Amino acid sequence: MRPGFDSEKYLEEQSHAILERAAKFGDKLYLEFGGKLICDFHAARILPGFDPNAKIKLLQKLKDKVDIIICIFAGDIEQRKMRADFGVAYDTDTMRTIDDLHDWGLEVRGVVVTRYQDQPAVRTFLNKLSRRGIKVYTHRPIQGYPTELDTIVSRKGYGANSYIETEKPIVIVTGPGPNSGKMATCLSQVYHEFQRGVKAGYAKFETFPVWNLPLKHPVNIAYEAATADLADVNMVDPYHLEAYGKTAVNYNRDVEIFPVVKRICARIMEPEQLYQSPTDMGVNRVGFAISDDRVVREASIQEIIRRYFRYMADYATGTADKAAVDRVKLLMDDLGVTELDRKVVAPARKAAKEAETQGKGNNNVYCGAALELPDGTIVTGKNSPLLHAASSCILNAIKLLAKLPDDLLMLSPEVIDSVSQLKKNVFKNREVSLDLAETLTALSVSVPTNSAARLAMRKLPQLAGCEMHISHLPTAGDEAGLRKLGIRLTSEPVFTSRNLFME
Template sequence: MEISVGFDNLKYLEEQTKFILERAKQYGNKLYLEFGGKLMFDMHAARVLPGYDPNVKMKLLQQLKDKLDIIICIHAGDIERRKIRADFGISYDQATLKLIDDLRDWGLEICGVVITRYESHPSVIQFKRVLELNNIPVYVHQTIHGYPTNVDHIVSEEGYGANPFIETNKPIVVVSGPGPGSGKMATCLSQVYHEHKRGIKAGYAKFETFPIWNLPLKHPVNIAYEAATADLGDYNEIDPFHLATHKITAVNYNRDVAAFPVLKKILFKIMGDGNMYQSPTDMGVNRAGFAIVDNIAVQKAAKEEIIRRYFSYHSEYAAGRTPKSTTDRINLIMEEVGVSPTDRVIVQPARKAAEKAKKRGKGHSGIFSGAAILLSDGTIVTGKNSPLMHAPSAVIINAIKIIAKIPKKIYLLSPNIMESIGELKESLGKSANVSLNLEETMIALSISAITNPTAKVALDHLKELKNCEMHLTHIPSFGDEAGLRTLGVRLTSDPVYAGKNLFLF
């Protein structure tokens, strides 16, 4: 199945680079740029804008390398609560360390890390110490009393003035973080305050890919952003300030619109007439909308993403990780766009595979589950659980056999080897479930590849499963989820557990 390309990365890089440089010039070549979203691996953008390079923002920074410094922010509360970045399954503090490593891999160094709304919790102190022991400058910003409404206090020596100033040398300073709520905007404004106190007429701008301001309010790509933030309660709206001032319809989101009057007061108190923004849209520098080359393709992809979010939130609700208000919100979004869960073409095949397992009575401990994956050529492959394998393991093995053109009757893994691994798990007390999860299956396959040439061929084709769509009839176990994340498949699951166990081994 050929996927239509809906986004032109080269055009985007050209537009975006030019626009950021122009904005920096407007502020005398000292611009603090709040970088929203993910610097790397922006998989949401890649899913809703087919053809979008998930690392294109890093390529943008590389193009501007000689003109920019980078500051990373992280909220102390996110460290203490061990907030998780879902796409990697790691905490925000670990995601910050990974981001620093990733930037270095791209030849980009940071000026330092700011721990915002600092509290001296043991985990926060430990994180700070790790950075300092690795010669990374760490700055601490305390909570500012009355933030964000008490403008007179905020823009004073007791407010922003109490924060340490971070020395930067380049005309553009990118301020990023591991996720939303990291304190990026406050850090930017604190720096702008200090710069003006030193006689430098620095400015502030915001880089945020979504919502795309020059697409219609109800465009599926913008609605997909609402779906992605359904747990936060965000929604898009027409920017009333932009419409009133410029007579141009632009899309923004509720928090930016609501915060703009106060933000404008803060900027005016710092910069006086030097602040040129009349709307939250004015603050932005995003040019993604100008790089969309196939509107039909991106609309289709965005609707698919909304369905993925539907399954994701319902599974999180079943696991107790999100409130019912989130599922109510995503249900309304589904109705608004006019899509249903079974519009995802692999949902029904996965459910039929589970039914087939149940009819044949070939599950494990009375558990019957199914999986389906959509290959890049449009082939749908199914798998079901058995006493030897979890359903994800079965469908991945079946899929790579088809991709590698290996006959179905040929074993990639000997049943004797799988039984031996299962017996080892049971004897060590690791799990009562001796059936192999996907992570264990991939390890077994890599070991088999040493002596089995056919297994080696299959192993070499695993990378071709990246970005394939997949559905499970149950919430995946830890081992299955880890294996699927490694493969890079786009997973959804029905919001039910595979059995009665509450711990997903």
């Protein structure tokens, strides 16, 4: 897809805006970082040209001026909440983020577990970090939050929270997901700073929704789709409209909490430091770096359809409510699009039907997969007793990219049989056909003796960013392999077996 976003312009404007906001408060700015700090693939998908690591590069530009704090909600650790982009739990993602920041030359000042209530799983997480030299802090629930201001802004409220020592004038407060307690941590720190005679302020770095795009712009609707499980709704900021007579877009949680935040800040800060609207709190220059509106509209619509399939899959597996599916379906209806506007859906369904026709009497499960190559070509694959549909599709794709004959065997029957025997006789698996992770391993083993495999392997990086759909819920091996290849996967909410435990 053509680029529709100027990442360099965005970095320049956003860094300038942050420094300008910090100067407003004097000594210290606590900046809440919304969204993903590292690998922001949602932004990259709906803003072609957006660097997924734009935020981390921004921090590098401001390296001498920033400290970093990570927040994580205790309940998310206890419930093993997952980050879908990587297939890892929030606590694991927190540790991965610390490692990634270190690799980028940035250190974390501490990790704060918010709304902590002595959960055993959370204590284990705290022990893991502290025994590896990471400073950990806990903030317990504040009684009467967010309405009882006399308690919140007192020694029993914010004053009872652990104070996090920082040195730099800008403190980035981030977390692995929404509702991690970032805002409360920022305001708690501002309270402690003022108690110490340090003038401090608070601001938000939110990428979405984009305040200066129309309310029903697909970029903003894609944000609603991404947070359908939280029931977030975009809306015109009424406080901004009243204060300035200008229309700005925000979302319901920020608008609803703003009066409380303003009253809390009024108890802590100087009158001239107070914001007049939730949009005022934000520092967001995304809308000024969009270079091709048509491109980002198209990309955003595709993301909304992807989210629809994701929520349907999550509903089928029991990790999402039907309400999330219905919300995204309504967004699609408003835009006049259907699931078939995703180009790979119909070919994948057709491949599954062909597999069923060809395999009657031989196979109980018929699956199809379709992949769109960078030039728009659609490649399909079907499952067989030897390979999963995703495995077949990827092999066909790299074979085409390498200009190899369609009937050429990429994997020798001996290699496939060897892996199948391992799964059957040693691992005692019910299913012995190769998933994508196993297929790619088998392909790499074949490279020294198979020149065709060597040529095809070199084409795998070209699949990054390609769109793929499969006619069934992916196995763990298929999903892991596709994620590592950088392929944007959707699937039908269909199980490939009646077995409750999938190997």
